Amino acid sequence: xxxxxxxxxxxxxxxxxxxxxxxxxxxxxxxxxxxxxxxxxxxxxxxxxxxxxxxxxxxxxxxxxxxxxxxxxxxxxxxxxxxxxxxxxxxxxxxxxxxxxxxxxxxxxxxxxxxxxxxxxxxxxxxxxxxxxxxxxxxxxxxxxxxxxxxxxxxxxxxxxxxxxxxxxxxxxxxxxxxxxxxxxxxxxxxxxxxxxxxxxxxxxxxxxxxxxxxxxxxxxxxxxxxxxxxxxxxxxxxxxxxxxxxxxxxxxxxxxxxxxxxxxxxxxxxxxxxxxxxxxxxxxxxxxxxxxxxxxxxxxxxxxxxxxxxxxxxxxxxxxxxxxxxxxxxxxxxxxxxxxxxxxxxxxxxxxxxxxxxxxxxxxxxxxxxxxxxxxxxxxxxxxxxxxxxxxxxxxxxxxxxxxxxxxxxxxxxxxxxxxxxxxxxxxxxxxxxxxxxxxxxxxxxxxxxxxxxxxxxxxxxxxxxxxxxxxxxxxxxxxxxxxxxxxxxxxxxx
Amino acid sequence: xxxxxxxxxxxxxxxxxxxxxxxxxxxxxxxxxxxxxxxxxxxxxxxxxxxxxxxxxxxxxxxxxxxxxxxxxxxxxxxxxxxxxxxxxxxxxxxxxxxxxxxxxxxxxxxxxxxxxxxxxxxxxxxxxxxxxxxxxxxxxxxxxxxxxxxxxxxxxxxxxxxxxxxxxxxxxxxxxxxxxxxxxxxxxxxxxxxxxxxxxxxxxxxxxxxxxxxxxxxxxxxxxxx
Numbered sequence: 001x002x003x004x005x006x007x008x009x010x011x012x013x014x015x016x017x018x019x020x021x022x023x024x025x026x027x028x029x030x031x032x033x034x035x036x037x038x039x040x041x042x043x044x045x046x047x048x049x050x051x052x053x054x055x056x057x058x059x060x061x062x063x064x065x066x067x068x069x070x071x072x073x074x075x076x077x078x079x080x081x082x083x084x085x086x087x088x089x090x091x092x093x094x095x096x097x098x099x100x101x102x103x104x105x106x107x108x109x110x111x112x113x114x115x116x117x118x119x120x121x122x123x124x125x126x127x128x129x130x131x132x133x134x135x136x137x138x139x140x141x142x143x144x145x146x147x148x149x150x151x152x153x154x155x156x157x158x159x160x161x162x163x164x165x166x167x168x169x170x171x172x173x174x175x176x177x178x179x180x181x182x183x184x185x186x187x188x189x190x191x192x193x194x195x196x197x198x199x200x201x202x203x204x205x206x207x208x209x210x211x212x213x214x215x216x217x218x219x220x221x222x223x224x225x226x227x228x229x230x231x232x233x234x235x236x237x238x239x240x241x242x243x244x245x246x247x248x249x250x251x252x253x254x255x256x257x258x259x260x261x262x263x264x265x266x267x268x269x270x271x272x273x274x275x276x277x278x279x280x281x282x283x284x285x286x287x288x289x290x291x292x293x294x295x296x297x298x299x300x301x302x303x304x305x306x307x308x309x310x311x312x313x314x315x316x317x318x319x320x321x322x323x324x325x326x327x328x329x330x331x332x333x334x335x336x337x338x339x340x341x342x343x344x345x346x347x348x349x350x351x352x353x354x355x356x357x358x359x360x361x362x363x364x365x366x367x368x369x370x371x372x373x374x375x376x377x378x379x380x381x382x383x384x385x386x387x388x389x390x391x392x393x394x395x396x397x398x399x400x401x402x403x404x405x406x407x408x409x410x411x412x413x414x415x416x417x418x419x420x421x422x423x424x425x426x427x428x429x430x431x432x433x434x435x436x437x438x439x440x441x442x443x444x445x446x447x448x449x450x451x452x453x454x455x456x457x458x459x460x461x462x463x464x465x466x467x468x469x470x471x472x473x474x475x476x477x478x479x480x481x482x483x484x485x486x487x488x489x490x491x492x493x494x495x496x
Numbered sequence: 497x498x499x500x501x502x503x504x505x506x507x508x509x510x511x512x513x514x515x516x517x518x519x520x521x522x523x524x525x526x527x528x529x530x531x532x533x534x535x536x537x538x539x540x541x542x543x544x545x546x547x548x549x550x551x552x553x554x555x556x557x558x559x560x561x562x563x564x565x566x567x568x569x570x571x572x573x574x575x576x577x578x579x580x581x582x583x584x585x586x587x588x589x590x591x592x593x594x595x596x597x598x599x600x601x602x603x604x605x606x607x608x609x610x611x612x613x614x615x616x617x618x619x620x621x622x623x624x625x626x627x628x629x630x631x632x633x634x635x636x637x638x639x640x641x642x643x644x645x646x647x648x649x650x651x652x653x654x655x656x657x658x659x660x661x662x663x664x665x666x667x668x669x670x671x672x673x674x675x676x677x678x679x680x681x682x683x684x685x686x687x688x689x690x691x692x693x694x695x696x697x698x699x700x701x702x703x704x705x706x707x708x709x710x711x712x713x714x715x716x717x718x719x720x721x722x723x
Contacts, residue, residue: 006659013660020667027674065660106678113671120664128661136668143675187634190657 009064012071014053015079016119022046023112030105040094043108047083047090047115054079063125067189067196070125070269073490077338078122078265082258085345086115089254091465092349092356096250099457100359102148111254114140118262125273127176127192127223130266134172134230137262138165141255145247157246164239168229175222182216194274201277212281220275220282227270230263231319234293244312249359252308253352256315257345264319264326264337272329279329286327287419293320294426302433307355307366310433311348314392317430318344324423325407328414335491336406339484343399343476347391350469354385357458370454371437373446378456382441384466391473393434394427399476402484505545512538520584528584529567536560550647 010017026043033039054076063070090111097103117136124130142165146158176192184203186196201211229236244252271282297317304310322344325337355366358374375382391400404427408420446452458466476483515534522528536559543552586592631638654662 006656020664066657068660104678106674110671110674113667116667128658129664132661132664132668136664136671139668139675140671143671143678146679149679 006065009062011057011060012062012064012069012123014057014071015050015076016116016123018053019046019050019112019116019119022050023109023116026112027106027109030109034103034105036094036097036103036105039105039108040090043090043112044087046112047087050119051080051083063193063195066126067193068126068129069120069123071123074334074338075123075265077487077490078261078341079119081338081341081345082115082118082122082261085257085261085349086111086254088345088349088353088465088468089250091461092250092253092353093248094461095457095459096248096356096359100148100248101150102248104147107144107147110140110144114144114254115258118258121262122265124266125194125269126190127179127194127197128190130223130227130270131169131172131176133266134226134263135169137259138169138230141251141259144251145243145255147251148246148248151246153246154248155246157243160239161243164229168226168236171222171229172226175219175224175226178215178219178222182213182219194269197274198276201275205277211277217278217281220270220278223270224267224282224286227263227267228289231260231267231323232316233289233319233323234296234316235289237293237296237316240316241309241312244315245306245308249308249352249356252312253349253356256311256348256352257341260315260319260322261341261345264322264341268326268329268334268337271326272334276329283327283329286323287416290320290323290327291419291422293317293323294423295320298426298430298433301430304433305368307368307371307437310368311351311355314430314434315348317426318348318392320426321404321407321423324411324416324419328407328410328416330410330414331491332413333407333410335487336403336410338487338491339406339476340403342483343391343403343473346469346472346476347388347398347400350384350466350473351388351392353462353466353469354381354388357381357456357462358454359457360454368437368440369444369447370451371440372444373452374441376446377452377454378458381456381458381466384470385441386438387470387473389434389437391477393431395431397474397477399473399480402476402480406484501545505542508538508541508545512542523584525571526568529564529571532567533560533564536564550650 022043023046026039026046029042030039057071058073058076061070061072090108093107093111097107114137117133117138117140121130121133121137124133142158142162145161146155148154179197180192183191183197183200185191186193186200189196204211225236229239232240244256247255271279275282294317297313297315297320301310301313301317304313318340322337322340325333325340327333328336357378358370359366371385374385387398391398394400394404404423408423411417411420411423512535515531515538518531519528519535522531536555540552540555540560543549543555627638
């Protein structure tokens with residue numbers, strides 16, 4: 001039979017492909033050296049090189065591999081954010097791993113594999129690619145979650161994440177199968193590609209066939225359940241606090257930002273490219289879920305005594321704010337999402353960096369009261385923490401405020417005014433528990449003399465990471481116009 | 497279909513069904529797992545009879561080979577259920593039977609109803625029909641991509657339309673393999689018993705500050721007694 005090999009278009013695939021190869025390289029170097037710093041440096045160079053590839057391919061907009069992957073400026077910008085978040089997480093891990101006696105070279109390779117899966121997910125334009133991207137990042141993250149093996153809570157977290165994640169993967173495959181069954185085969189491009197789905201839906205609509213068929217609605221719902229699980233959208237969030245608490249802190253910082261970002265881009269592409277015709281069907285349900293996510297995350301966070309759990313619930317709430325940008329399904333919404341993601345990445349990784357400096361070996365839980373009197377022990381660290389907490393709460397002159405402002409504006413323009421109201425109200429609620437952290441640091445005395453003398457591990461890489469986060473938050477908060485213009489231009493230009 | 501094929505079909509079906517019944521009735525659970533292998537092989541032979549060679553080989557490799565070994569491993573690792581006197585019948589076994597029958601009926605009745613005249617076609621016949629339909633739909637020329645039906649199309653699709661997913665899956669398997677090795681071959685000596693979250697919380701509630709060794713790790717022995 002005639003066989004047409006696909007045209008290999010490495011320009012489109014450049015960023016994920018380079019990072020995958022680099023992960024293999026790190027794995028090889030791990031054979032010859034046990035020096036963590038060498039591996040971390042090589043990984044950081046790989047991340048920078050990958051970001052450089054994005055610079056070289058900037059402005060290109062095309063699909064490849066039978067329409068399975070897409071390269072556009074929107075994807076490249078999100079890829080840069082993900083790469084930056086990964087680099088910050090490596091800075092966090094550099095001294096944390098030896099301190100916790102977790103020195104294994106595979107850590108960095110797995111981190112790069114997970115990131116390359118995310119880049120692939122960001123550029124995926126096909127249901128099959130979405131599935132494989134999700135699985136690549138998930139499998140690497142299951143292992144990284146269980147990386148702190150001496151701690152039982154780490155293994156417990158990995159097990160919970162794996163079991164629930166496998167269940168979500170089942171939903172994803174089932175949903176893809178249902179959509180594949182509804183959409184007619186396409187001869188020119190892959191039948192599961194998002195473009196093929198939108199073309200088929202448009203053709204069916206033109207022929208007068210009802211497209212809100214139960215089969216495709218169920219399929220879309222299943223796919224969104226699986227992606228919503230990765231984003232930790234209520235009611236698919238149950239794994240989040242346990243996994244974030246048990247995982248090594250740098251990994252918690254890493255996955256609280258990057259997984260959400262990548263999965264939300266997949267949702268944006270799915271809803272705006274493939275299922276734009278079904279917008280009346282999904283938008284309202286999504287708005288309700290976003291409102292639930294914001295409310296639940298912020299209210300339950302108030303009750304938390306453990307800092308990692310508190311930040312886990314706050315990350316659920318932030319997923320809700322980002323969903324507001326996503327479900328606006330407009331260029332404005334997409335650029336609001338990007339701005340929110342930058343702000344959230346800097347702030348959340350920064351907050352977890354502060355926790356990393358305080359975490360002693362063998363310490364599984366960091367309680368709120370452990371922060372008491374931190375101002376005396378390490379003034380700069382507590383000032384940084386205050387900036388992160390203000391930014392998470394969305395106080396003006398921080399990046400968090402710009403992010404919230406952007407998503408509220410997008411949702412308002414999409415005529416979801418009640419959702420904006422819910423967003424503002426929940427932000428006010430969230431200010432309570434974020435400010436409680438600052439009160440603990442500045443106004444309370446340490447619980448005991450022993451607690452007042454616990455060491456603070458503010459080593460060089462961590463200080464670099466913290467400085468980047470603080471400077472980024474302030475720049476984005478005080479002079480946001482450059483960043484806003486850049487994101488608006490690129491994303492609006494990329495919107496089809 | 498001629499009578500030789502029919503005879504072979506019924507013999508294979510009897511083998512498959514008979515082993516299937518043995519799986520759910522024998523009292524020794526290891527024997528049940530062994531009967532399961534025989535069921536898998538019977539199904540593989542049926543695939544072969546339908547000229548689906550690839551499916552048959554995959555069935556033997558994946559099910560008769562890997563899945564049954566996994567089942568045996570699971571039995572060996574869970575010591576409590578190696579007992580030979582396992583009672584297999586649940587008190588509401590008939591509910592399960594009715595459900596199974598209803599699901600089977602839900603698949604087979606519409607198939608016979610709609611494909612009554614053509615449902616006994618072999619795989620190569622079905623493929624010819626698919627190619628013919630696709631060619632007609634494409635206006636007389638054979639289209640590049642034909643719905644995947646046989647080994648040939650499967651191979652072409654994996655190297656053509658699905659080349660990229662196929663390649664990335666290899667990386668996914670590598671990551672999974674590294675993860676498995678990391679978890680399985682973790683040096684046991686380095687594992688130290690550290691408190692679970694619940695234990696730590698219980699200690700904190702009772703106001704006991706955990707004892708630390710000089711490296712800062714929680715010393716578990718005293719703490720366990722305190723819990």
